[in-house]
Amino acid sequence: MKNELLKLLSRNARYTVEELADMMGKSEEDVKNEMKALEKEGIIRGYKAVIDWEKLDAAYVSAIVELNVVPKADLGFEEVARRIMAFHEVESVYLMSGVYDLNVVVKGKTLQDVARFVARELATIDSVTSTTTHFVMRRYKEMDVELCPEKIDDRGQFWL
Amino acid sequence: MIDYSKVLNPTVTEIKPSGIRKFFDIAATMDDVISLGVGEPDFQTPWSIRKAGIDSLQSGRTKYTSNGGIIELRREVSRYLNRKYNIEYEPEKEILITVGGSEAIDACVRAVVSAGDEVIIPQPSYVCYEPITALAGGVPVIIETKAEDGFKLTAEQLRAAITPKTKLLILPYPCNPTGAIMEKEDLEKIAEVLRDTNIIVLSDEIYSELTFGGKPHVSIASVDGMWERTVTVNGFSKSFSMTGWRLGFACGPRDIMSQITKIHQFAIMCAPTTSQFAAIEALKNCDEDVKNMMEEYNQRRRLMVSGFNKIGLVCREPKGAFYAFPSIESTGMSSEEFCEKLLYTKNVAVVPGTAFGKGGEGFIRASYCYSVEHIREAIRRIGEFVKEI
Numbered sequence: 001m002k003n004e005l006l007k008l009l010s011r012n013a014r015y016t017v018e019e020l021a022d023m024m025g026k027s028e029e030d031v032k033n034e035m036k037a038l039e040k041e042g043i044i045r046g047y048k049a050v051i052d053w054e055k056l057d058a059a060y061v062s063a064i065v066e067l068n069v070v071p072k073a074d075l076g077f078e079e080v081a082r083r084i085m086a087f088h089e090v091e092s093v094y095l096m097s098g099v100y101d102l103n104v105v106v107k108g109k110t111l112q113d114v115a116r117f118v119a120r121e122l123a124t125i126d127s128v129t130s131t132t133t134h135f136v137m138r139r140y141k142e143m144d145v146e147l148c149p150e151k152i153d154d155r156g157q158f159w160l
Numbered sequence: 161m162i163d164y165s166k167v168l169n170p171t172v173t174e175i176k177p178s179g180i181r182k183f184f185d186i187a188a189t190m191d192d193v194i195s196l197g198v199g200e201p202d203f204q205t206p207w208s209i210r211k212a213g214i215d216s217l218q219s220g221r222t223k224y225t226s227n228g229g230i231i232e233l234r235r236e237v238s239r240y241l242n243r244k245y246n247i248e249y250e251p252e253k254e255i256l257i258t259v260g261g262s263e264a265i266d267a268c269v270r271a272v273v274s275a276g277d278e279v280i281i282p283q284p285s286y287v288c289y290e291p292i293t294a295l296a297g298g299v300p301v302i303i304e305t306k307a308e309d310g311f312k313l314t315a316e317q318l319r320a321a322i323t324p325k326t327k328l329l330i331l332p333y334p335c336n337p338t339g340a341i342m343e344k345e346d347l348e349k350i351a352e353v354l355r356d357t358n359i360i361v362l363s364d365e366i367y368s369e370l371t372f373g374g375k376p377h378v379s380i381a382s383v384d385g386m387w388e389r390t391v392t393v394n395g396f397s398k399s400f401s402m403t404g405w406r407l408g409f410a411c412g413p414r415d416i417m418s419q420i421t422k423i424h425q426f427a428i429m430c431a432p433t434t435s436q437f438a439a440i441e442a443l444k445n446c447d448e449d450v451k452n453m454m455e456e457y458n459q460r461r462r463l464m465v466s467g468f469n470k471i472g473l474v475c476r477e478p479k480g481a482f483y484a485f486p487s488i489e490s491t492g493m494s495s496e497e498f499c500e501k502l503l504y505t506k507n508v509a510v511v512p513g514t515a516f517g518k519g520g521e522g523f524i525r526a527s528y529c530y531s532v533e534h535i536r537e538a539i540r541r542i543g544e545f546v547k548e549i
């Protein structure tokens with residue numbers, strides 16, 4: 001049940017407990033308990049809406065920043081990653097294989113905001129040796145959700 | 161001026177047009193209609209299948225294939241039927257690749273039925289069987305399956321319908337629109353009635369992959385004594401979401417298949433080449449895709465059945481296909497009345513059970529080949545409608 005529940009919630013975190021119970025053929029009690037257990041174990045870390053900010057005319061810019069880092073003796077990249085994570089401008093932090101070490105997604109109101117943040121807060125970190133900032137021009141798909149274009153159902157209304 | 165009524169084949173002109181034509185037409189003029197009316201998957205054909213089709217076009221595979229179909233595809237069909245349903249068909253002489261299950265049904269009926277032969281058709285069921293029988297000069301003999309039997313065909317009903325003129329039994333399970341399946345014990349009882357006869361069975365198993373509740377599909381050809389008298393029809397439309405590709409197959413004893421192939425050869429030549437290449441990929445590598453689709457259908461099925469029961473429309477659990485067949489008896493309306501009023505007042509389109517036979521009166525068919533959100537909204541509106549009656 002765990003896997004099925006996780007699959008359903010990652011598709012749409014707003015399914016009600018009743019709907020989840022119906023879809024899985026389980027009781028609402030079982031579903032509630034399983035969700036609580038998964039949250040407690042830290043397997044489910046949050047429920048977030050996927051928002052197309054561009055449609056709002058809201059000020060929203062994001063950038064993917066590639067960092068090269070000199071890892072610390074015993075701690076590796078841990079310390080730097082945790083320090084970067086703490087900023088509210090940072091949406092995600094990943095340790096990567098390949099040409100650079102940390103992939104950081106930064107969000108801000110304007111291009112200047114993001115550039116300023118990278119220059120002031122990320123590039124200045126001791127063990128960070130270089131930063132390369134790529135601005136996101138257009139978001140097509142995020143968290144498994146297609147942002148554009150709209151899917152058309154071309155099946156018509158009836159078929160026998 | 162030509163009088164066309166004098167020019168056309170009366171057998172054809174006498175076939176009544178689909179009873180719900182008017183619904184098609186009305187719904188098409190309305191905005192914001194939430195439909196639960198279609199009978200094809202909402203899933204895209206899995207990418208690897210589309211890619212195989214595209215690759216075959218790019219390599220210029222655009223010529224006719226052999227009449228029977230690409231031999232590699234027939235071999236894959238043979239392997240598929242063997243491992244899934246435990247039936248053996250020899251690829252060269254016992255398997256024919258057709259333009260959808262539809263062509264297979266039509267060609268089989270034409271090969272078996274002569275003028276005046278009776279064809280037993282359980283209803284409610286898919287609307288093509290009666291007209292195809294009439295076109296072949298056959299006489300449809302309808303058996304009304306019952307809700308209390310779970311809409312299964314019973315041995316008693318079959319026995320009572322058999323006459324010296326009976327040539328063919330059409331067995332459409334899993335069934336559109338009822339969602340009924342026939343389990344091993346059910347098929348054994350039917351086999352018992354048919355074993356000593358010369359009656360051929362046309363088993364339309366197009367929904368064979370869509371069985372739920374832990375009940376795997378059983379082909380009647382796998383039951384003792386039935387292989388020699390069964391033509392098994394299946395295809396790619398529903399299982400692999402390949403409705404537009406128009407690909408299916410018919411399998412049976414070679415003496416029957418050679419005649420069906422004859423009809424196919426003269427009327428069709430061969431099934432679409434691109435689709436055949438794509439289908440090889442489907443059978444070889446897409447078990448995982450099918451499994452994922454089935455899982456999603458199953459979730460929607462449970463949601464829909466529970467939804468209908470919660471709003472007061474008694475809905476038995478369908479074990480196959482992708483339709484729910486709830487009863488609207490509690491509303492006191494006829495199926496057509498219910499559907500028409502629902503369409504006009506709540507902009508929700510469902511199909512009246514009567515479109516599939518007289519026995520569908522008092523029922524509606526709702527498909528769950530739609531997203532959860534779509535199903536949820538449709539049922540919410542139907543719930544409102546039922547309350548307001």
